[in-house]
Amino acid sequence: MAVKMYGTLHHDGSRWVMSGLDPHVAIKLKAMFPAVPKWSAGPFTFPDSVSIATDLEWFLHRYPMEMREDDRRRLAMGSEAFTRQRSEVEAIFVPDWQPPSNVGFRPGREMYRYQAEAVEVIRKLDRLLLLDDVGLGKTVTALGALTDGLNLPAAIVVQPHLRTQWQKEYVEKFTTLRSHIIKSTAPYELPVADLYIFAYSNIAGWVDVAAQGKFKAVVYDEVQELRTGPTTAKGHAAEVFTANAKVRIGLTATPVYNYGTEMFHVVEAIEPGALGTFEDFDREWCSHGTGKAIVKDPDALGTYLREIQLVLRRERAGGNVNTLPIEVDYDLEVEADSLSLMRMLAGTVISGSFSERGQAARELDIMARMVTGLSKAKAVAAYVRLLLEAGHPVLLAGWHREVYDIWGQELGSFNPVLYTGTETPAQKDRAKAAFINGDTNLMMISLRSGAGLDGLQRRCSHVVFGELDWSPKVHEQVIGRLDRPGQEDQVTAIFLHANGGSDPLIVSMLGLKASQAQGIVDPGKSVVPVISDGSRIRALAERYLQGSAAA
Structure with a gap:
């Protein structure tokens, strides 16, 4: 029985070129290879590298292509080279690997392993x-x-x-x-x-x-x-x-x-x-x-x-906290349901009576942060999934029950446990034990439930802030659950913030840089507020009123 061919793949002397694909195969190709332009109808080009050869050979197992024999051999040789290269490199990091002698080094000047x-x-x-x-x-x-x-x-x-x-x-x-x-x-x-x-x-x-x-x-x-x-x-x-x-x-x-x-x-x-x-x-x-x-x-x-x-990359064990601010997607449709009320509260914060301003400020703060958490909840879950799938235990910090619910739905397959203000002491103990013992790789913790909690540092070195607090000291308390005696790795603190809602103002107040590599560029830098606490809600109100004027 003849094998169905779904297109043609050939090497043009400098790169791989794929053409003549059926529409459904082209759609699958674009899904598997994000670098392929979504708008392109082909031909599709790929760099000539051993890693690309491996990926293309894998794709051809599902969708065979017409190929010249010399191109088929070239692809196979590239894939084999990638596999061999990977194995040889991985063998360097096994415990019984012995480094060769230091040729060209002066006596007494030995390299570390x-x-x-x-x-x-x-x-x-x-x-x-x-x-x-x-x-x-x-x-x-x-x-x-x-x-x-x-x-x-x-x-x-x-x-x-x-x-x-x-x-x-x-x-x-x-x-x-x-x-x-x-x-x-x-x-x-x-x-x-x-x-x-x-x-x-x-x-x-x-x-x-x-x-x-x-x-x-x-x-x-x-x-x-x-x-x-x-x-x-x-x-x-x-x-x-x-x-x-x-x-x-x-x-x-x-x-x-x-x-x-x-x-x-x-x-x-x-x-x-x-x-x-x-x-x-x-x-x-x-x-x-x-x-x-x-x-x-x-x-x-x-x-x-x-x-x-x-x-x-190798890090010094027990080194400073690696702080990574990372922007995630913000769902404007989620925000839209509450936007009118938040703008009304914002107006009261700016122009209401003394008592009205105080009540409106509290309500605006609570609502804005909850809506912000909800609007980025799925994006936060997607990021945390990447860490979990890479084998990293994660401490995920938040504040609102509604946000925890979304995280729980999106990450339910990882059997998350909760350590928040609504769990009983016995429930918290069971959650802690499950996380430390390896029964789960995901603990969702309230931003203000971490004080005094010990033992997590023996299991985890990654804390993700899916919601933010106005106070850097609150974040420091959560980070301190991992960055403490008994921690053998550098702690990575990831602040997932959105370009919407209350996050931009909170991020600016916390002093989190927009750098893509904060923890590498400036490891351990203290998070310092840049405007006074008393002005934060007024600034938040002005932000929403500006949005209303723009609309």
């Missing part, structure tokens, strides 16, 4: 974006990847004030490699060396030399310097250095300062095409609700970059 692991990953894959915490020796790791001499000479690109430090404090102190600091933007005859140390400010003058393949490897220290991409001279030059180097290494603990587009350019410097084209990345990963392209789900993007073995 975690540094040797990263070195071996680089040698297996020829690229790595190393995001280890500050102080974990990323510089030594990068040098360790080069001391075997197989990919020399190498270009080391650093911030201008770090050139001498790299040479004196690391290259000369740790290794037997020869190094030379590039002194100008104008090319000159280079002395013989293993490492050529550039500044970001002078690499643009050396693109012709890089284009000739002079440097077999390139290391970008503080690679976030390239976050603006080829719009700058250094970004354009980095494209040339990267394209002509076999090994590419990026070092930083702070890959993103503000917006999602930055992560695309950082990744592009290490693995061009890993996130598709800029248009692919923008469409698949970003939203533009704030006028800037921000990553919709940083956790999902980070997971993906780890899945393709591009990113490696």
